[in-house]
Amino acid sequence: MGKVRGGVLAGLRPGQRLIVGWLIVLVAAIFLPIILGPTGHQQDITDDFVQAEVYAMLALGLNVVVGFAGLLDLGYAAFFAIGAYIFGLLSSAQFQPTSTFSSPIISWGPTGIHANFWIFLPGCALIAAFFGVILGAPTLRLRGDYLAIVTLGFGEIVHKTVLNLGPSNALGWPDITGGDNSLSGIFQPQLGPLQFSTDQVPWYYLGLAVLAVIIIIAYSLQNSRLGRAWVAMREDELAAACMGINLTRTKLLAFSMGAFFSGFAGVIQGSRIGAVNPEQFIFAVSISILVMVVLGGIGSVPGVVLGASLIALIQFYLLDQLNTWAHGNFSVGPLNLSYPSLVPASFNVSEAEYLIFGIMLVLMMIFRPEGLIPSGRRRRELHPSEERIRVEENQQLYDMRSEGT
């Protein structure tokens, strides 16, 4: 890693290098909207960056479950949905109680329920964490692949439930979630004189602050007693249990921490867009988050953030570019080329988004399974030949053979 960072950071110890590295990223991120300038175009780009922040929160959460604890969760978008929907229900005109109630935390009346964003941001994350425990509890006895399929099933059930509790549902219940019409009109927060609305810059800084907190939590978790318990459990459940690790508690904490992070993402995304739709939480979304984690490096905090940023870059920028390029207009900087379209005029390259993700997953796993910024432990695991210990083992084997002959 030192070689990659090179020059300025070369003289620092790894821990310091990490902090300096993150500070550089943070400073760059703080000045980004200022650099982009106050043009109309800026809003679009900032919007993409907020989206990237939400992705990074999700990826960091899934990384706790998959990377730290080694529990493959294929229904992770469900927790994202739970955070978004619970906040949406508590902070919109979806329910219109006839009684009125007012307090700084939550108030309601005929105009809807107004939950205080700043309290319910962590609050809904906690509720999502609680759902993490609810899902985790029945799966405690399951081995890896069974766990994967049950989490997948849970994700599908949450998706279906949201769809089925919409207007004129078969149960004859009142409309709860808005169904596939989506739950709209979610109120947006206010901070002092600043009203969050369609201007993306405040959202960007809010996302940045939350993301920074989540990154700090992720690092502290990784280096904590709990983090070491997760690693031990990931490597060998039986041995971990024998060393006195409470598997039940450790697993449930992994699920709930992962869900906790995605709760933040859900609240921010729901409030920012002002609406939530079941299509935002389909299986493909769970897989996209998994792609971010795998691409960046399973178990690696900086890797996962990079992975999320790259996926956002592909989704919001590269696919559009590829589309114009494929339709016969190549322009990068001063270079301008025009040629016959490579694809039918009606074809939009962004339709191939998940095809591209699929190819990326396969290629990454075959050629660089440790991800772009691997966690140290996983790199050693996947490339044992680089380790001196393996050399010594081979040496010994060789000696024994030569003695035998």
Added chain:
Amino acid sequence: MHQFLTALPNTLLNGLAQGMMYALIALGYTLVYGILELINFAHGDVFMLGGLFSWAVLVQFFGGPLAANYGLLTGGTLVLALVVAFVVAMGSCGAVGFVIERFAYRPLRNSPRLAPLVTAIGVSFILENGVLVWQNASGNVAISFPNLIAPTFNLFGRSWDAKLTMVFVSSTLLMVGLLFLVQRTKIGKAMRATAQDPEAARMMGIDVNQVISMTFVIGSAMAGAAGVIYCINFNYVNFDMGFLAGLKAFTAAVLGGIGNIRGAMLGGLLVGEVETVVNSTGSVGIQWAESAVFLVLMLVLIARPTGLLGTTIVEKA
């Protein structure tokens, strides 16, 4: 309620047909899992490809009478069309399975367990979205599968549901064939040996790589056949039909105890029945049938973490 009960025998029969289809797909999951301990996520999409390939061939070769009004075939032409559809689907899906194993899974044989699973998800996305892109680019957005079979036929002086008969006959033949292959032939013996202990199998002179390739070919061929059956039954092919069908079939395999061939068959029938019965209870059932399937899966796994017929797996030291 009364209506539900009077329709119940028919519902159960339909559930059985649905279940046999799931069982055919589930067999592929279970065969691969038994040997490699890998969830072949792309299996559902191979099922979809089976339908797609047979559609392409049917339209190509029987285009005349089919293209006119997607009309029904009778007698010899029908038998020929069915045979061609099954042979093409099974052959091409077998080839796809072979290629997937060779290029996506084999390089990762010795990686940590998560790696091949992630690759499998990637392959699934490639197949599914590759077909989506093809469908959109070629203008085949909604493909209707030729309606080959007349709804009923007369035999022994009464009329029979032709599609159900086709599902029962072809699925039973395929499953019996597979059981025979696994239990009575040399390659089946090699497969069982490899599933039990790959190292020991290798020492006994079994070419483990070849056995694994064969397993993928056989499993994928079964999925291809299931694809044909499904498409003839429901008269459509679409890029996303493999996802839910694959998921339910996998649920079936897990329900029965993954790695266990009879378990996959039992689980398939169970999932088919649960889904069809819940579906038959009216509009509430239709909306919640899928959730019911996954709920049953969760409940069974909580009670029996290794499925209904699965053996307890001893944690490796």
